[in-house]
Amino acid sequence: MTEHTIPTLDQDDLPLAGVRVLDFAQFLAGPVAAMRLADLGADVIKIERPQGGDACRALAIRDQKFAGDSLLFHTFNRGKRSYAANLKDAEDLKDVKALIRSADVLIHNFRPGIMERLGLGFDQIREINPTLVYASVTGYGNKGPWRDKPGQDLLVQSLSGMAWLSGNGDDDPVPVGFPLVDIATAGNLVQGILAQLFRRERTGRGGLVEVDLMSSAIDLQIEHLTSHLNGDGSLPERSATSNANVYGAAPYGIYQLDGGYLAIAMTPISALAKLLEISALDQFSQDEAFSKREEIKAILTEALAGHNLDDVLGVLEAADIWCAKVMNWTEFTGSDGFQALDPITQVSGPDGSTAIVTRCPIRLDGAVPRNGRGAPALGADNPQIRNELLPG
């Protein structure tokens, strides 16, 4: 591993140093939120069931394992501790309640009603820890007809209309290849938790933060959905070629050239016509960039095909046109632009093996949080946590 070019924040400078988080959540949104809090200095304790723990430990991508668990699990559980407890066992539950008494934040993503049945609902917990910030993630909120539907990313993409925004006009709905909604939900949860912690510093009161995947999916579509809500009620159409934004005017999109693909953002049509010497574009005024985007994009697609990507990039970049080469990960991770961000870091597993992970995307005073600890083995920290927080 090469030397880092961006300094690492001192432990004492991490903004959430001294904040304790109990993370009851599994899979993605909850644990990703807890990871961000850990990145920022919080002591995050995963509460896991003794058999198997977080189901994500067993969910491997390409069978990649690290220190006995899936690598995937490590990518968003790094830097946490693990406490194994059976919430259906009275003794274990008593210990967990004692842990909650010592905690600043609790995160869970059980389906609505389950925490209450365990005696761990917000109102119940408030009696034993009134300063706790209690955070819950659900799929679709805690009421309504979808309440008990599985809160899973692809399904929320599908139900939220989002699948009709990517891809081209004639394509089937195109879900994005990432747990986009989960990750956005995690970010929203972090914001709510931090805002409540801020309020607690001033008022001494804890509080409840609730997020759900569907509300986050709606917020992700803020730009497009607002246009629809205030329009004539018709649905937007993806453009037939090189769609990148249903409400985007030409040339906004991706074009194939000799040697790869080119992304072009907002650019006056006349500038493209002149720089690329495409006289067929002269007939279009800038006012027609949206209404005639299919014709314009078709002309541009044909004119660019066969041209060398680097040559075209050279011409456009020299004129400050908003464009970029479309990179794959091999090109991207090998680029100077990637290296300049010093974006990856190494973590060690409990068995001493190492893996490469991405770092927290936030810099504080020019330095970044880095924690060399990988994810914990299931229950790895029970003895220490008992000793530290559950005396007697």
Added chain:
Amino acid sequence: MPPDHLPLTGLLVIDLSQFLAGPYASLRLQDLGARVIKVERPGKGDLSRSLYLSDTMLDGDSTIFHAINRGKQSIALDLKNAGDMAALKKLISKADVVIQNFRPGVIERLGLGYDDMQKFAPHIVYGSVSGYGPDGPWARYPGQDLLAQARSGVMWLNGDDGQGPVPFGLAIADMFAGANLVQGILASLVRKGISGTGCHVETSLLESMIDFQFEMLATHLNDGGRPPRRATHRSAHAGLSAPYGVYQTLDGYIAIAMTPIDRLADLLGLPALDVFASAPESWFAERDTIKQIIATHLADATTDHWLALLEPHDIWCAKVLEWQDLLKHEAFQRLDMLQSVERCDGRTMRLTRSPLRINGHRPASRQGAPSIGADSASIRKEFDI
């Protein structure tokens, strides 16, 4: 919800940013109770006021501008005018948070860099969002969403293998950068509450896209750099096994998430899948073949038919909806995610709300986005500038 219950009540944010990432961050702070004052240049203001030729314009400003800037105030200041600059510095000296998204170097030339502010606002939490970080070979590039997506490799993970790159039809680089900035700002405010010290919080579109790709990118980095490959058919995640994806039915589309192939084969009555059913390792290796078999079968009946077959067995599936179906669905309405907001001219428009519920309430305000400098006079009077 009573305003004094909002967690950021009393916090003053001065927002020097424009377009999406920075204003989206200040929108989140505003939703949580902060007072946000947009500083705009006289005349044109925030460039996103005139962004997009979308068919729906309101008050002459684009809908995106209204969606992202509701509830804020606007003061018009010319940063090249000494008097206005002095006014801005006085305003900032009373503020808790500043947000800016100028290209690297520009804000320092204006004398408003983080170090400059130590002189007149030493406790400020200062949030910067750039395209590609403060330095390095790409720092001078425009920090634009599609271009950051293009460079980050993310486009090769959407769509099917054999297709070209497929961009997200959403400005995800902007939105995640904005969200990350909010997180850094709020964490620094928590620390400021404890230690009293300010902070310079920075993020960028590109760092946010790297973070966004954490699961698959880590797999790639630890896998000898093997490129990811999308499924040739019905791809919805390059790293997941069949059946994960969206399938066409007789009258629409159905999404099916992680489901064991043996269970699916039984429920759908698909003996063609029997050879794979007892071999879970084939569900990834042979996913293209398996998905083809499922797709052919699902095309023969309606979405409701398949849902009726699968949902009672807790199979993770859903109908693929369009907005009009979603908007009239009770499940959507129960979330109460929309609000009517008053525009400057008194007419109302419909906007989305905060995705957060705080103490059981979703923050709402009736106030729309300001016109340029709408609050200049009252802010000048209030802050004596």
